[in-house]
Amino acid sequence: MKLGVVGMVSGDFRAFTSEQMASVRALQFTGIGFHIEIDGFLEITDEVCSQFNRFMASENLDVVQFGILYEECLFDPDDGVTESVTAKINRGLEIGRQIDAHVCLIRAGSLNPDGPWTPHRDNYLPGNIERLIGTLKPIARKAESEGVTVVMETHTISILDTPETCRKVVDAVGSKNLGLVMDAVNQFQTHRQVYNSADRLNHIFDVMGRVAPVAHIKDIKVDQELVVHFDETVPGEGELDIGLMLRRFDAFHPEGYGLIEHLPMSEIPLAAQNVRRIAAENGVSIHRR
DSSP, rough: OOEEEEEOOOOGGGGOHHHHHHHHHHHHOOOEEEEEEEEGGOOOHHHHHHHHHHHTTTOEEEEEEEEEEOOOOOOSHHHHHHHHHHHHHHHHHHHHHHHTTEEEEEEEOOOOOOOOTOOOOOGGSHHHHHHHHHHHHHHHHHHHTOOEEEEEOOOSSSSSSSSSHHHHHHHHHHHHEEEEEEEEEGOOOSHHHHHHHHHHHHHHHHHGGGGGOOOEEEEEEEEEESSOOOOEETSSSSSSSSHHHHHHHHHHHHOOOOOOOSGGGHHHHHHHHHHHHHOOOHHHHOOOO
């Protein structure tokens, strides 16, 4: 497998600098991920993408993950909402193809007006999975026509809340160009699962592994509260069996990228060091491009 990072470069890719890329390479990452707000896509022309490609050609780094950010819900009951966001995502896929991104990242969203990563009881109403699938099918067809891969983010608070639900949606869409992110931490729901993380990881990979071509590498820790609350932490510093995760991902996708994410800059060097050490201890080769 290969190792990349999300968060060392961020925002408008037109403003990325060689100094930023040198910092990424200094930690021996070979790829980057970044996000951009969908409402800014109209300003990204073909020439902007060409200029970015010329810049990246001399930086010796892969664009692994191009995140398409939006607030809309892909299973909103208003057809106008889903049609509008689909058109924007489709433009994002065109940009993803133009900048040679390995995957374009999207999310299902939520019916909660407070944002796409907030829970809402109506997310689980009968028919919403089918509505999500209906929105994703034309997006998948667009991905096929552009020759790009779309991966969906998953989380226990979202409509994509279990490995089984995630796989059901991917199988129902039925496109090799639409899959999932292997963000295993997002699929832990109970303390027992966390404290026996190997069992949960094996189940997640058994169900989702084949259709999740990129991984997010992070760890999980348990808060000492009276309600269920887990926090992300530096890989190797929490409860997750990182070695097992790396072995399982590498077995499915030996040329795939694992991306370290959601860390402040000050903690990324330790994360990279830990992941490389744990990979070596588990016979997983982290190789160059």
